[in-house]
Amino acid sequence: MKYKKIKGTNDLFGEDVWYWRFVENTFREVCESFGMEEIRTPIFEQTELFIRSVGEESDIVQKEMYTFQDKAGRSITLRPEGTAPVVRAFLENSLVNRGFQQRYYYIGQMFRYEKPQSGRLRQFHQVGFEIIGSESPKADFEMILAVDIFLKRLGLRKYSIHLNSIGCPECRKQYREVLKEYYKQYLDELCEDCKRRYERNVLRLLDCKEDQKFALNAPKSVDYLCDNCKKHYEKLKEYLNTFEIEYVEDHTLVRGLDYYTRTVFEVRHEGLGAQNSIAGGGRYDGLFSELGGSSIPALGFAAGIERLVLALKSEGIEVPVENVHYLYVATIGERAFKEGVSLAIDLRKKGFRVDMDIMERKLSGQLKHANRMGARYVIIIGDEELEKGIVILRDLETGDQVEVDRQFAVEYISERVLE
Structure with a gap:
């Protein structure tokens, strides 16, 4: 690579x-x-x-x-x-x-x-x-x-x-002086960063992970408010x-x-x-x-x-994965593809996530791809479905499928998927 x-x-x-x-x-x-x-x-x-x-x-x-x-x-x-x-x-x-x-x-x-x-x-x-x-x-x-x-x-x-x-800033002036006096006894033991901070910003010594043992017994800021x-x-x-x-x-x-x-x-x-x-x-x-x-x-x-x-x-917290209403339109042939695009557009307008094949796969390949992508339902359209004026809605989880009148397909699929 x-x-x-x-x-x-x-x-x-x-x-x-x-x-x-x-x-x-x-x-x-x-x-x-x-x-x-x-x-x-x-x-x-x-x-x-x-x-x-x-x-x-x-x-x-x-x-x-x-x-x-x-x-x-x-x-x-x-x-x-x-x-x-x-x-x-x-x-x-x-x-x-x-x-x-x-x-x-x-x-x-x-x-x-x-x-x-x-x-x-x-x-x-x-x-x-x-x-x-x-x-x-x-x-x-x-x-x-x-x-x-x-x-x-x-x-x-x-x-x-x-x-x-x-x-x-006013009450911190006194606290800085008290803190400098406290850390003065440990100057030789402080890390290099803290030795530099001692003169310019002594409060930062309390924040140092390397010198935390000194901070534990340091004067408390709340006592000087x-x-x-x-x-x-x-x-x-x-x-x-x-x-x-x-x-x-x-x-x-x-x-x-x-x-x-x-x-x-x-x-x-x-x-x-x-x-x-x-x-x-x-x-x-x-x-x-x-x-x-x-x-x-x-x-x-x-x-x-x-x-x-x-x-x-x-903590083992699972988060929502928004693919519950993920649909896949599988088509066979050019006429079916155009009809599938029309149906997909209508379903997308309803807010559904809809995918289609653009790899020229056969139907079996489209069904495998839909399953791999996490689709719950596949809508199948071929020449036979076009002649009958229907689409097939297949539930990939149960394997059940039903023929749906194309004229009412959007409404039926919406109700079925949102049950």
Whole structure:
């Protein structure tokens, strides 16, 4: 084989496509039930957008972005995450004029140069949404509520929601100093990345997988929250408790992007091993002003479709396969083919999935192909059927067949198939 897919990418077909469609369709249904509107942004943006939003010291910017120069010499980056493009689109298109609150959801490809492994690809896909305009803990609660409903609607059960508050920029100043003092004693033992982060973004040390043993005993951000941040966090937990949404307080959770403030959360699935995070997000009240807009509170979340599919399979969840009403029109001869096309068009207008032979197969070959493709019913038309003004409807599951008047074929087949 001369050409192969690029490392860290996947081809999707067969059963996997049905899993993806199930995830995407379920996500759309849940988002729209919460009054959200779909937004679609380009898959590449100015590189500076991600440096300013995600953070220059983040792993994404330092190691993982697909960045290149276009023919005009501009630095372009394939989007590694979905929030910054949504914020850019909001500002550029003056969506603030619509008033608040606003809610947008998206589905699309993201790109990060990482070591490919199960649940982690270089081209991956996310579903996500953003809630813009509210600083109330009610918005944080509704975000987590929507995520929980989405995962339950998928049928998932073996997951846990991890929750933390990392405070606002003001109360985080003190916490940073306390954290630096704590990690100072372990500097020689830290990985190279954490030694660099120690000076520039010490919170990221809590997020490091290699140095997790130090994070477990580190000072907790919730112990250094200002009064407003503390009230916000306590109110959020009150709402979650009232509506019996289970969560785990995780004081090492900071998330990997610099724009987060106050609430951060992550959903982990017990069936996925090391790459067990299937969703995550939080509040980013300073991102709009950081990108040149006015100060607008906002929050959001994203989930990886690849990992959601792995989670569904790990729990043995079967998804709907929409071939129940799959019909196959088998024809013998040129006149019968034309009549078959006419019937197929009428059935397709009714919403049925209808296939026909275009390989010049004999009838036996057409029947084998129909069975192989998963058709439940075959409609057979030949010269004899044309002379009698009928078609034959054969049930491939039972082997039963019946002659149907061509004039009433569409109505009869529709009723029979939908029984």
